[in-house]
Amino acid sequence: MSTRTINHIQDFSWKRFFLQWEWMLILLIIAIFTMNSSLSPYFLNYISITDATMTFLDKAFIVFPMVMIMIMREIDISVGSTVALSSVVMAVAYNAGVPMVLAIMICLLVGALCGLFNGFLLVKYKELSAVIVTLSTMILYRGIAYMILENQSSGGFPMWFSFFGWGYVGTIPFILILFLLLAVIFVLVLQKTIFGRHIYAIGSNPIASRFSGVKVDRVKLIVFTLAGLMAAITAVFLTSRMGSTRPNVANMYELDVIAMVALGGISTAGGKGKMLGAILAVFVIGYLQYGLGLINVPAQSLLVIIGLLLIISVTVTNLRMKGKLKKKTSN
Numbered sequence: 001m002s003t004r005t006i007n008h009i010q011d012f013s014w015k016r017f018f019l020q021w022e023w024m025l026i027l028l029i030i031a032i033f034t035m036n037s038s039l040s041p042y043f044l045n046y047i048s049i050t051d052a053t054m055t056f057l058d059k060a061f062i063v064f065p066m067v068m069i070m071i072m073r074e075i076d077i078s079v080g081s082t083v084a085l086s087s088v089v090m091a092v093a094y095n096a097g098v099p100m101v102l103a104i105m106i107c108l109l110v111g112a113l114c115g116l117f118n119g120f121l122l123v124k125y126k127e128l129s130a131v132i133v134t135l136s137t138m139i140l141y142r143g144i145a146y147m148i149l150e151n152q153s154s155g156g157f158p159m160w161f162s163f164f165g166w167g168y169v170g171t172i173p174f175i176l177i178l179f180l181l182l183a184v185i186f187v188l189v190l191q192k193t194i195f196g197r198h199i200y201a202i203g204s205n206p207i208a209s210r211f212s213g214v215k216v217d218r219v220k221l222i223v224f225t226l227a228g229l230m231a232a233i234t235a236v237f238l239t240s241r242m243g244s245t246r247p248n249v250a251n252m253y254e255l256d257v258i259a260m261v262a263l264g265g266i267s268t269a270g271g272k273g274k275m276l277g278a279i280l281a282v283f284v285i286g287y288l289q290y291g292l293g294l295i296n297v298p299a300q301s302l303l304v305i306i307g308l309l310l311i312i313s314v315t316v317t318n319l320r321m322k323g324k325l326k327k328k329t330s331n
Helices: 014-018 019-041 046-051 065-071 078-093 100-124 130-151 159-166 174-192 194-204 206-211 217-243 253-263 276-293 299-330
Strands: none
Touching: 014 217, 014 299, 019 276, 046 174, 046 217, 046 276, 065 174, 065 194, 065 217, 065 276, 078 100, 078 130, 078 217, 078 253, 100 130, 100 217, 159 174, 159 217, 174 194, 174 276, 206 217, 217 276, 253 299, 276 299
């Protein structure tokens, strides 16, 4: 009797390797660097390139958990409001006499609790969509921030606190070091752990995952709590960079973050995408904004350009998925 073996490991293909979306993002980064260097002769040097990261990496911390959320076929549009509420609570706590280190810890706790509350609502009321839940909490968290601080600003932080937003370790911005460190951790968690495989499984088929023994509710709670925690880290860096805070800070941050994730090739249908693509997209959009800012391009025009990039990326991603499906059905 003949035996049949099934090879689950796909043979390596150079063509498939270089047709990955991440290579397109690398080409975009090269094109943006070329454009920026032509706009300003001072851009293409180490100091300018590293200093520019301090203007856009604060919101990029939220990209890590947002990738996981979108792979699970969910969304979180409350992250900007979570940043605002965490920042406001931290500032008010410090000005009420709480030591700055403890105020930062309170900020992180508030962010994590906001994310946990989002996850709890989604797990408790499964009939509700993530859009509705996080839209509601987006309004709620921003409203609480306004109730606490009204339309006032709060600052007066100690001098050392500015290190988070403007500090260097040697010649490298501290925010860049932390971002790259967390990037490595999140890539490994998503691509190399059972937890990461569960995230992909939930995004592909949440019902089948539940019957397969995946603790879907627990995974969602952890991921949404991580989103809140990363939003709080963003609040620390943003507040440090500005030197003060108001209830309207981080306005539209959720759209910027979702744009970075979508441009990174994360499928809106769930179950597909890589963390590396979203990380590269952070630098694509960040350096694009920085370069256009060098020539004083209006913010409205910048939104149009980013919108076009998103439409192209989503279209290309969907066409690639349809092409793969046709190949599978034809075989």
